[in-house]
Amino acid sequence: xxxxxxxxxxxxxxDIVFEDDEVLAFRDVNPQAPTHILVIPKKPIVxxxxxxxxxxxxxxxxxxVAAEIARQQGLEEGGYRLVTNVGRDGxxxxxxxxxxxxxxRPMGWPPG
Ligand code: AMP
Numbered sequence: 001x002x003x004x005x006x007x008x009x010x011x012x013x014x015d016i017v018f019e020d021d022e023v024l025a026f027r028d029v030n031p032q033a034p035t036h037i038l039v040i041p042k043k044p045i046v047x048x049x050x051x052x053x054x055x056x057x058x059x060x061x062x063x064x065v066a067a068e069i070a071r072q073q074g075l076e077e078g079g080y081r082l083v084t085n086v087g088r089d090g091x092x093x094x095x096x097x098x099x100x101x102x103x104x105r106p107m108g109w110p111p112g
Contacts, residue, residue, distance in 0.1 A: 004096040008042050022058060023065050025101075034104025035073050035080070039066045045097040047086045066101045075103035083111075 007014040007026060014026035017037055028036040039062050045051050051059055063082065070080045080103030085092040 002096040033102040037101040039099040081107045
């Protein structure tokens with residue numbers, strides 16, 4: 001079981017900023033920007049590489065929820081970054097699909 005499943009199941013605490021039947025969003029415990037929120041499906045999908053056609057609407061919802069949270073957090077004017085890491089070279093460390101919402105500072109490109 002991943003640490004994010006434990007957050008979904010309320011076995012460990014998290015600073016939750018959004019929740020509905022399908023999606024949970026909470027603050028990253030090790031923030032890389034003034035605002036760093038993780039948006040995850042409650043369905044235990046490992047990464048976008050493991051998602052299938054039946055998950056298309058759910059994947060779309062993750063982005064829409066992330067955009068709505070960004071709006072609520074006051075990030076829309078300055079902009080923000082959405083990232084989903086996949087596998088070893090992508091830098092994925094928790095194997096439950098998540099979209100990072102990062103904002104509140106300028107982001108460099110390309111990422112290191
Ligand atoms: P990734 O490296 O893309 O898999 O991102 C995993 C993210 O989860 C990292 O930014 C971690 O800081 C974050 N993280 C790990 N454990 C927790 C936790 N218990 N609560 C909130 N964020 C966490």
